Amino acid sequence: MATINGSHSRPKVLIPEKVSPDGLRLLQESLDVEEKKGLIPNQLLDIIGEYDALIVRSETKVTSALLSAGKKLKVVARAGVGVDNVDLGAATKLGIIVVNSPQGNINAAAEHTIALLMAVARNIGGASLSIKAGKWERSQLVGVEVKGKTLGILGLGKVGLTVARAAGGLGMTLVSYDPYANPSLAAAANVELVPSMDELLEQADFLTIHTPMIASTKGIIGASELSKMKKSARILNVARGGIVDESALLSALEVGTIAGAGMDVFTTEPPKPGDAASKLIEHPKVVATPHLGASTVEAQENVSIDVCTQVISILSGQLPRSAVNAPIILPEEYRTLQPFVTLLEKMGSLYTQHFGLSNSSQRMRTTFELTYEGTLASTSNTKPLFASLVKGLVSPITSADSLNINIVNAELVAKERGILISEYKSRENLEQEGYAASVTLRARLDPRSPSASRRSNPADPTDTERQRKIRDQVITGFVSNNQPYISRLGRFTCQFIPTGTMIICRNYDEPGKIGIVGGRLGKAGVNIRFMNVAPIEQNGDKLAVDSQPSGSQKENEALMILGVDKPVDDDVKKGLIGGDGVLEANVVVL
Ligand SMILES: NC(=O)C1=CN([C@@H]2O[C@H](COP(=O)(O)OP(=O)(O)OC[C@H]3O[C@@H](n4cnc5c(N)ncnc54)[C@H](O)[C@@H]3O)[C@@H](O)[C@H]2O)C=CC1
Numbered sequence: 001m002a003t004i005n006g007s008h009s010r011p012k013v014l015i016p017e018k019v020s021p022d023g024l025r026l027l028q029e030s031l032d033v034e035e036k037k038g039l040i041p042n043q044l045l046d047i048i049g050e051y052d053a054l055i056v057r058s059e060t061k062v063t064s065a066l067l068s069a070g071k072k073l074k075v076v077a078r079a080g081v082g083v084d085n086v087d088l089g090a091a092t093k094l095g096i097i098v099v100n101s102p103q104g105n106i107n108a109a110a111e112h113t114i115a116l117l118m119a120v121a122r123n124i125g126g127a128s129l130s131i132k133a134g135k136w137e138r139s140q141l142v143g144v145e146v147k148g149k150t151l152g153i154l155g156l157g158k159v160g161l162t163v164a165r166a167a168g169g170l171g172m173t174l175v176s177y178d179p180y181a182n183p184s185l186a187a188a189a190n191v192e193l194v195p196s197m198d199e200l201l202e203q204a205d206f207l208t209i210h211t212p213m214i215a216s217t218k219g220i221i222g223a224s225e226l227s228k229m230k231k232s233a234r235i236l237n238v239a240r241g242g243i244v245d246e247s248a249l250l251s252a253l254e255v256g257t258i259a260g261a262g263m264d265v266f267t268t269e270p271p272k273p274g275d276a277a278s279k280l281i282e283h284p285k286v287v288a289t290p291h292l293g294a295s296t297v298e299a300q301e302n303v304s305i306d307v308c309t310q311v312i313s314i315l316s317g318q319l320p321r322s323a324v325n326a327p328i329i330l331p332e333e334y335r336t337l338q339p340f341v342t343l344l345e346k347m348g349s350l351y352t353q354h355f356g357l358s359n360s361s362q363r364m365r366t367t368f369e370l371t372y373e374g375t376l377a378s379t380s381n382t383k384p385l386f387a388s389l390v391k392g393l394v395s396p397i398t399s400a401d402s403l404n405i406n407i408v409n410a411e412l413v414a415k416e417r418g419i420l421i422s423e424y425k426s427r428e429n430l431e432q433e434g435y436a437a438s439v440t441l442r443a444r445l446d447p448r449s450p451s452a453s454r455r456s457n458p459a460d461p462t463d464t465e466r467q468r469k470i471r472d473q474v475i476t477g478f479v480s481n482n483q484p485y486i487s488r489l490g491r492f493t494c495q496f497i498p499t500g501t502m503i504i505c506r507n508y509d510e511p512g513k514i515g516i517v518g519g520r521l522g523k524a525g526v527n528i529r530f531m532n533v534a535p536i537e538q539n540g541d542k543l544a545v546d547s548q549p550s551g552s553q554k555e556n557e558a559l560m561i562l563g564v565d566k567p568v569d570d571d572v573k574k575g576l577i578g579g580d581g582v583l584e585a586n587v588v589v590l
């Protein structure tokens with residue numbers, strides 16, 4: 001990728017919100033960084049096509065339309081925790097990695113929650129306004145203490161636990177409802193996990209919300225939940241607007257069934273004049289802040305450095321630390337897999353160019369078995385290998401600019417194209433072969449196809465021929481000295497590096513063939529860089545059982561694989577076939 005990878009243009013990063021300069025300085029070393037604040041959605045849509053990366057906070061709505069317009073986008077980085085402003089499904093489909101900073105602002109959000117807790121308990125907001133207005137209202141501004149009170153925590157994740165530890169220090173009793181909480185972490189923070197939200201609502205003197213905004217938490221605190229709480233209870237929301245139903249909370253405050261609220265987040269930010277959120281902000285029992293939970297110097301430095309480092313990693317072809325829509329791969333694991341990543345892509349591309357991949361528009365499925373052999377069988381994370389194979393399989397039949405296949409979207413792309421790949425592991429020791437690990441890709445009959453669901457009919461030559469053809473579609477590869485090799489192609493044992501333009505000829509295994517092909521290529525001005533003669537796979541091979549030639553197939557055939565120095569046109573290819581030449585010739589570019 002650009003200068004990061006040695007080419008000339010520098011990748012471009014767009015930052016439409018305020019992100020701390022600490023991370024941006026890191027980006028500037030290798031990327032073109034453009035900060036453009038105050039863009040309206042249409043302006044963003046117009047320019048996003050130029051950028052390789054987008055860094056946002058909570059204000060920018062990263063919609064499906066924006067992601068689709070970002071033709072060069074590889075990564076969307078959220079300088080913070082919540083990714084509810086990013087259409088994750090669309091990003092995944094487009095192969096755009098979404099990263100966030102899951103730790104950088106946790107402490108800031110927790111401290112802000114404690115600030116609101118105290119402000120609500122002691123009427124700090126109202127008292128400050130009153131004294132600034134020249135008043136001295138002591139008796140109307142009597143508060144309550146938090147010591148000895150029960151803090152109900154909805155969502156005991158990173159922020160919830162940090163709040164719990166601080167509130168424990170203030171002498172509060174801690175209860176939480178979180179069906180997915182870690183019980184030992186809860187116990188260590190002296191938090192009692194209650195089995196239902198109703199119990200939490202009934203016990204809480206203060207209820208603080210720390211769940212993500214997802215479908216199941218939208219409006220989770222509504223009129224019915226508020227009615228179960230003590231009249232003296234107060235509510236804090238430093239998570240996301242809309243988790244608490246703003247209209248229901250407003251009514252409860254107005255009728256006095258809830259005593260107060262501290263609100264940092266709102267359904268629409270900034271709230272529209274006259275809507276429930278605006279009325280809440282104006283309400284005397286509410287202390288409100290404009291989404292300031294993460295707004296500390298320290299938190300902004302943390303999240304900025306965190307996401308900018310990840311953007312640099314992704315644009316230089318490495319894996320990010322905190323991808324929201326991709327599996328986590330440890331750097332060590334990635335280094336081991338990297339040569340196989342290349343091998344799998346070459347194997348996929350070789351398959352499609354040599355055997356042909358059925359077109360998804362024909363509504364046919366192609367079914368594969370992918371077997372990791374030897375030491376590769378102990379790899380737990382085969383996602384990068386799977387993704388490379390899919391990329392290799394479809395790249396020869398897809399325009400390059402519409403191809404952004406990676407660990408994020410490989411499964412989806414395969415599914416959409418009717419490619420079904422089952423992964424297997426074989427722990428067989430391969431050391432006698434001279435390498436520790438190999439991979440075999442073999443086509444299978446689609447279990448849904450008519451010829452697979454019934455026994456093959458030997459009386460039907462087309463049926464037998466079709467099945468034989470599919471069974472012959474096998475490729476094995478291995479890696480030696482970080483170099484990928486192909487060791488089996490169809491029925492033939494070979495050994496060649498899959499690179500550049502190659503002519504794959506099938507011929508009778510008879511003397512003189514090499515000279516004839518060499519002569520014909522020489523006449524066409526094509527130089528041979530390397531050659532490999534591949535005989536039929538011999539017995540003892542685990543794959544040979546299925547690959548016995550039949551019908552028109554002769555056992556004395558071989559492949560001749562020639563690496564050549566320039567593109568080979570159709571006439572040259574056809575010129576190799578017939579006479580004393582070869583039976584079949586195919587050109588592949590890897
Ligand atoms: N106001 C601000 O500036 C900031 C807000 N946040 C927000 O705080 C929230 C929490 O962040 P983290 O603690 O980092 O997330 P987290 O993922 O560590 O924790 C969320 C917890 O919510 C729990 N949960 C999910 N659904 C639940 C349900 N239906 N009922 C009960 N519990 C449920 C999960 O099990 C998890 O333990 C997020 O919405 C985030 O966006 C975070 C940082 C700053």
Ligand SMILES: O=C(O)C(=O)COP(=O)(O)O
Binds near residue numbers: 105
């Ligand atoms: O990290 C989060 O989830 C936050 O809500 C912080 O949002 P912000 O980056 O301050 O717009």
